[in-house]
Amino acid sequence: xxxxxxxxxxxSAFVVFGAWEIAGRIPVSYAFPTxxxxxxxxxxxxxxxxxxxxxxxxxxxxxxxxxxxxFLGIAIGLWIxxxxxxxxxxxxxxxxxxAAPLAALIPLLVxxxxxxxxxxxFVVCIMAMPVIVLNTAGAVRNTPSSLTEMGKSFxxxxxxxxxxxxxxxxxxxxxxGLRLGISAGFIGAxxxxxxxxxxxxxxxITYSRSIADYATMYAAIFSIIVLAVLFLNFLEKIxxxxxxxNVRGYASD
Amino acid sequence: xxxxxxxxxxxxxGHGHSVASSNSSANAVSVRNVSKNYGTVEALxxxxxxxxxxxxxxxxxxxxxxxxxxxxxxxxxxxPTSGEIEVDGRSVDGPGPxxxxxxxxFALLPWxxxxxxxxxxxxxxxxxxxxxxxxxxxxxxxxxxxxxxxxYPHELSGGMRQRVGLARALSVDSDVLLMDEPFSAVxxxxxxxxxxxxxxxxxxxxxxxxxxxxSIEEAVYVSDQIAxxxxxxxxxxxxxRPSGLREKDSRSIRRDPEYLDIVDEIWESLRSYxx
Numbered sequence: 001x002x003x004x005x006x007x008x009x010x011x012s013a014f015v016v017f018g019a020w021e022i023a024g025r026i027p028v029s030y031a032f033p034t035x036x037x038x039x040x041x042x043x044x045x046x047x048x049x050x051x052x053x054x055x056x057x058x059x060x061x062x063x064x065x066x067x068x069x070x071f072l073g074i075a076i077g078l079w080i081x082x083x084x085x086x087x088x089x090x091x092x093x094x095x096x097x098x099a100a101p102l103a104a105l106i107p108l109l110v111x112x113x114x115x116x117x118x119x120x121x122f123v124v125c126i127m128a129m130p131v132i133v134l135n136t137a138g139a140v141r142n143t144p145s146s147l148t149e150m151g152k153s154f155x156x157x158x159x160x161x162x163x164x165x166x167x168x169x170x171x172x173x174x175x176x177g178l179r180l181g182i183s184a185g186f187i188g189a190x191x192x193x194x195x196x197x198x199x200x201x202x203x204x205i206t207y208s209r210s211i212a213d214y215a216t217m218y219a220a221i222f223s224i225i226v227l228a229v230l231f232l233n234f235l236e237k238i239x240x241x242x243x244x245x246n247v248r249g250y251a252s253d
Numbered sequence: 254x255x256x257x258x259x260x261x262x263x264x265x266x267g268h269g270h271s272v273a274s275s276n277s278s279a280n281a282v283s284v285r286n287v288s289k290n291y292g293t294v295e296a297l298x299x300x301x302x303x304x305x306x307x308x309x310x311x312x313x314x315x316x317x318x319x320x321x322x323x324x325x326x327x328x329x330x331x332x333p334t335s336g337e338i339e340v341d342g343r344s345v346d347g348p349g350p351x352x353x354x355x356x357x358x359f360a361l362l363p364w365x366x367x368x369x370x371x372x373x374x375x376x377x378x379x380x381x382x383x384x385x386x387x388x389x390x391x392x393x394x395x396x397x398x399x400x401x402x403x404x405y406p407h408e409l410s411g412g413m414r415q416r417v418g419l420a421r422a423l424s425v426d427s428d429v430l431l432m433d434e435p436f437s438a439v440x441x442x443x444x445x446x447x448x449x450x451x452x453x454x455x456x457x458x459x460x461x462x463x464x465x466x467x468s469i470e471e472a473v474y475v476s477d478q479i480a481x482x483x484x485x486x487x488x489x490x491x492x493x494r495p496s497g498l499r500e501k502d503s504r505s506i507r508r509d510p511e512y513l514d515i516v517d518e519i520w521e522s523l524r525s526y527x528x
Contacts, residue, residue: 144358150356152329154421155374168362168364
C-alpha cells in the first residue's frame, strides 16, 4: 500500500513536470522556461548561497506571522466558540479581514507601520489568521453535545471538558484551518515582499523578472511552493502524533 | 407464578402489579415531585418514582414522553425546575460518583484508544495511569473486547462500541447505572445478545439499573420494574413488576405466558398515544 502511494506520487510528479517541460519547449510564452532550465537555476542559486540568504530574509516575517496567527488564532477562536458574547464582539472583525482585498490595504499598513518587518508580519497575519480563528470557533461550537455530556456525567471539571474533550474533538477542523491559514500565510509573505519592499525571495522574483531571467524567477516560485508543501506535511505529522484516532487518511498519504 | 424468593430480600413489593415501596433504604434512587419546563412547555409534571436497589427499572413510553429528560435529570445533566432527586438517601443536584451513564450514541472519544476510552472516567477522577489501565483492561475483558485495547472507535462495529461505553460505565464502579436507549443503535441480533448479557449483569453485579427504552419487548424482557410514562406533560401512568420472569432461563422468557400478557397489556395502554 505504501509502495503504491509512493509510486502514485512519483507518477503525478512526473506527469506535472513533464507537462511543464513540454510547455516550456513549445514554448507557450517567451516568459515561460522549461522545467530543466528552472531546476538548473534553482541548483545554481542553492549552491551560490543566494537562495539561503533570500530565505533567511523571507522566513522572518513568515515564521513570526505564522506563529502569531496559529497561537493567537486558536486562542481567539476557542474563546469565540465558547462564549456567545465574544462571538458577537470579535467574529465580524475576522469575517471582514477574510473578505478584505489585502493588496488594497497594503498602502494603509505601510503608512501606519512603515516598510519594515512589522508591516510584513501584519500582511502574513491578515492572510493566515481569519481562517484559523473562524475554523476553530466553528469546530468548538459544533462539539457533539453527547461528548460534553459524557464528560460532565463522569465528573470532568469545566477546564477538563475544554482540554480533554472540546479541543481534541475540534482538532481535525482546527488543523484544517491551520493548513489553509498557513498556506495563505506563505502567499502573504511573498505578497508583502512584492508589494512593500523587495527583499528575500520576493526580491529574486522581482529582480529576475526585470532582467528577463525567467528560469530564476520560476525557480524561486517553485522553491516556495516546495517549502509550503513540506511544511504542511510536517503539520500532518504533528496532528497524527497527537490525535491518532482522528486521522483517517489524507489526500497526501 | 408469583415471585417467592426475590434476590433482593428486603423488598416488600415484589408481587404482581404493585406500586413500588417508598421505604427509602430499599430504594437506590428516589425521584420526588420533579417538574421540568422548557419555557412554557411542560416536559415533566410533578413526577415521583422509586428505583429499588439492585434491580433494573425501565422507563418506557412513546417518543416525546420525557423519559430521556427524566434520566438526564437523575444523572444531574439537567436541572429540574422543581422537585428533588435522592440517591442512596442523599439529595443530589449534579453529576456524582454514585451514578454512571451509558449513552445512546456511545459518546466515545474518537481520538482515543479503547483502553483510554474505558479508563476515561477513572482518569477524570484522578486515578493514576497504571492503576486505571489495569482496571480498564479487566472490564474490557469482561465485556468481551480483550485484544481490542489499542483499537480506535472507528475500527469497531456499533455493538463493540457500545460494549466500550458499557465498560467505561462499569469501570468507575458506581452504584447506579443510567442507560439511555443503549441498544437502539445496534443491530437486532447484537441487541438480543446485549439483552441476555444485561440480565446476567443485573444478577451478578450489585448495582441499580435505570434503563430507558422505547421497545416494549425489551423492557419486559430485561426489567424487574417497568414505569410506563405518558406524554404532555409526562407522568407515570403505571408501574408493572413482572413477577415470574427472573427465575426463567433467559432463552425461554420470550415464550412465557406472563411475558406475552404484559407485552400485550402495555401495548393496549400505549396504542392510543402513538400516532
